Amino acid sequence: MRDAGGGGAGTAGEAERDASGEATEDGGTGTARDGSADGPGDAARGAPGGAPARAGDPAAERERMFAAIRASQRVLAGSTGGGETVRERMDRLRADAPAAYDLDGWTDVYGNDDGIVGDLERRTADALGTEAAAFFPTGTMAQQVALRCWAGRTGNATVAGHPLSHLEVHERDAYAVVSGLRMVHPTSAARPPTAAEVYDLPEPFGTLALELPLRDAGFVLPSWDELTAVVAAARDREAVVHLDGARLWECGPHFGRSLPEITALADSVYVSYYKSLDGISGAALAGTADFIDEARAWRHRYGGQLFQQWPAALAALIGLDRELPRLPEYVAHAQTVARALGEGLADAGVPWFRVHPEPPHTHEFQVWLPHPPELLNEAAVRQAEETGTALFRRWFEPASARPPGVAMTEVTVSASALRWTAGEVRAAVGEFVSLVDRIGEERVGG
Secondary structure, eight states: OOOOSSOSOOOOOHHHHHHTTOOSSOOOOOTTSSSOOSOOOGGGOOSGGGOOTTTTOHHHHHHHHHHHHHTOSEESSOOOSSSSOHHHHHHHHHHHGGGTSOTTSOOOSTTOTTSHHHHHHHHHHHHHTOSEEEEESOHHHHHHHHHHHHHHHHTOOEEEOOTTSHHHHSSTTHHHHTTOOEEEOSOOSSSOOOHHHHHHOSSOOSEEEEESSBGGGTSBOOOHHHHHHHHHHHHHTTOEEEEEOTTGGGOHHHHTSOHHHHHTTOSEEEEESSSSSOOSSOEEEEEOHHHHHHHHHHHHHTTOOOSOOHHHHHHHHHHHHHTGGGHHHHHHHHHHHHHHHHHHHHHTTOSSOEEESSSOSSSEEEEEESSOHHHHHHHHHHHHHHHSEEOOOOOBOOSSOOOTTOEEEEEEOOGGGTTOOHHHHHHHHHHHHHHHHHHHHHHHHO
16 A cells, blocks of 8 residues: 555545435445446447546436446446436345235335334344334434434533534534534544543533444544443543444444444444445434434424335345345455555556555445546546446545545445455456556547
8 A cells, every 4th residue: 555644534525426426325336236237338338439428417427437337247346326227226126025024014104113114123123232223214314313312311412523424524514403402523533533532522512423434534443442432431421322323234343243232332323224235215213212212203303204114114124134144244355355456556556545444444445546536537437338347436536625636436345346356356456547547648638
């Protein structure tokens, strides 16, 4: 790895990622969900010579990238959501559903407890080792309800959180605007806070909100000892602990602990069904039975008591059955992929790059390169179109202050990456760097 020091973690607005062609957190491939297809074809290509159709049009660029990835024979950076037609997603749900739920059961009505939503909530609570769980249509709503409940119970409307957390970066200040809460930051470093930093906060706070992993810092996690020390510090400060665990499902291998052991540290935890479990949408808030009862009341007040949610619930049950058991395999292979990416960039003579963190803490990590995102995106699409290999997805320039001309992409190692050997990753990186150089020369010459 070559590292100029600093700049591995950054803040990237979700709207920026949406406009670039990714779903809010991730993008998608195709029906098979493993990146396989018949191979690159004319339908996947843009204008002659690889120029993007209607260059500068975000929708056209997104369509071109999706088409190139769907037509690729190999896809390294997997993701969930987006990149499928409605028919494809329906067909996949229909094919997977019978093994996950009795389809002769009734659809839900306002999330009734004796239907599919209630079954999902109980399955989630069992997986996390909590007394109860409540389904929410969005993670943002689940987070706001949790913090609002804790503010009422503790009598303190101040939340200690990270400036790179989802609460601060991706929820439009909902904790303040909607719930009247305020945030203080134990640290501004691109990592989770330490126990010492929690002890040193100069004012009382009612809730410590920990995002595990901290996505915008590079999907980073503390060690188990650091995590338990931070929780103990919050307890000593007479605060409760809420886990923003949107991606908590894949944290067990890093900590060497089960999900129930991790969640036992906290008073409440939010998890997502679509980020790592390949669901359609939805989230859950888990905790004690009395806390979840209160959360259900606030869910209704916040507009989350939807008439029917069975498609999202069904997809979530499928994810618990299929994806959750595979996450440790993804995490282990991410270390192989990250190492090979770094070796490939070094072998290609890239003067500066960063794979962060190294090794990855989960099955997701960042790659940084010293080129503008437009150049890297064109190279990524052309590689898929010309070779049938989709190595990277969308590159972007994080919103936080960074040197100009530096871009970052997020790599998610899932089913499509398991077939890749380290040697194949290194070879594909060499092809990608050659394309970057070629396109750069074309633009200078043009």
